[in-house]
Amino acid sequence: MTSETCGICMGDGRISNSFGNLTTCPSCHGSGRRSDEGGYRDVTKTKPSHHKSAAAAAAKQTWPATAEGSVLAGEVRDSTLVAADAKTRLIQEIMDHENSHGRCTTTFVKKIRKQVRARVT
Numbered sequence: 585m586t587s588e589t590c591g592i593c594m595g596d597g598r599i600s601n602s603f604g605n606l607t608t609c610p611s612c613h614g615s616g617r618r619s620d621e622g623g624y625r626d627v628t629k630t631k632p633s634h635h636k637s638a639a640a641a642a643a644k645q646t647w648p649a650t651a652e653g654s655v656l657a658g659e660v661r662d663s664t665l666v667a668a669d670a671k672t673r674l675i676q677e678i679m680d681h682e683n684s685h686g687r688c689t690t691t692f693v694k695k696i697r698k699q700v701r702a703r704v705t
């Protein structure tokens with residue numbers, strides 16, 4: 585790559601000073617390559633680790649992925665009005681709804697809440 589060649593010495597690694605003597609290039613320190621001011625060496629430093637948990641969640645989903653869905657599922661789980669097997673079914677329904685709509689719609693949240701919340705009069 586030509587862009588990696590040092591622009592000061594043009595890849596020689598040495599330059600002539602004002603006295604006509606060859607001296608080590610101050611920019612590339614004799615390597616003839618452009619210094620790493622471009623930052624391409626930093627790529628390995630910023631490796632994200634959060635992809636791992638996302639992949640694990642996709643493998644077997646047991647809890648809604650969205651914020652609304654998660655809150656709603658928590659309400660289902662903590663509800664004293666529905667049986668354990670019904671809770672499992674409702675939480676599954678939340679995840680199914682998320683997967684087909686991409687999020688939990690307000691109407692859907694209300695529909696689920698009606699079933700798990702004590703009616704406030």
Ligand SMILES: [Zn+2]
Binds near residue numbers: 595596610613
């Ligand atoms: Zn140089």
